[in-house]
Amino acid sequence: MNTMPEMPEPERTDEEVAALVQKGDIDSFRILVERYDAKLTRYAKRFFFHGDDGKDLVQEVFIKAYVNIKSFDTARRFSPWIYRIAHNEFVNNIKKRQKERDNVSIFDFDTLFPHLIAKETADDGFNKAEVKRMLERSLDTLSEKYKEPLVLYYFEDMDYREIADILHIPVSTVGVRLQRGRMMLKKIIKE
């Protein structure tokens, strides 16, 4: 009797895995941890930390994600949701250490007034690889306000809307910050 070769089971999406975790399947959470551990550690290192702090904080991010997983809407994308938790965790940690607010205050003019939406493809004459190279070299000199959208866009491959969901800012503000961030990078490199 001929047997059909066994087809590999299609990989579940993050959202499907999250739905299983919501139903109480703790082991499925391991899949999410394995998918996002390296990404979030890299994000933490690029953005805020250069030592071991990032690793501990990423563990804390996963614990918080588990505790709050039932607040996740499985009809939406999982990655902006977990990056939002990571963003909050990292910013809170910086505040604790520096005992000051992060420089993205609630009264930031960028978020108060409307802007023309910059096109996602508008790179101000830079190509993606070029910006990535410049970013790697100048991460420490850029202000956090511009660094985070640049890291999310160029290294984490997020689109404008996902970045807006992570930072809780208007989509047009994401475009403005990316544009200004790129100009700053250019200026820093020239200097």
Add this chain to the structure above:
Amino acid sequence: MKNDSDEIINTIKSGETKMHSRAYFMARAALVLLAAVLLFLLILFVATFIVFALQENGGFFATNFGPAGWGAFFASLPWTLLLLSLALVLILWIVLRRYSVVYHQPFLYILLLLIVMVSLSCVFISAGSIHGGIYRYVSRNPIPVISGVYEFETAPAGGVYRGQVVTLSTSSFVLENILGQTSTVLVTPVGIDPGDYVIVFGHGVATATIQASGVETIVDYQ
């Protein structure tokens, strides 16, 4: 050697961390919604009070009296309350900023939307019926703080007086305000009758005596 995912899964399985239930998030969302509704009602209360205060101290109608009237209008604006309502709008924005429908929009749009919603509500809610009763009550039975807020009538800004015409003579008429206090208005009464509601633009020349430089009738207004 244990890796990170083992450590996290073991922490979860040990029961050290527990997943919040859906009911917990629903209760939290309900609390946020309740806070937002209460804040909106408070903003509405303050806004209708501002309208009421402007109606009662005459500032609302002062613009009919030319540039001097506009000066009186700005002088009669309750700036503290306007700043308070702006502060409340900011708090409401902060409360609702957790929702994408709010944080995806610039604050200016949210502010404009709230101004439109409050203005529309003010059209449908009679400021006089809400605040007139409180005003008359606290005038007779002073309540700390609240009475202070409702003290605008005792010092009408910019020389604007509002009330009902009681009696007329050849060169003056008697005006009664919302509290039943009367003043004599020195002007030749033209086109007004006893019972009319009027706005008087002028200045006090003696106790309960006003030298008027303009009088306007207010139609359908109490």
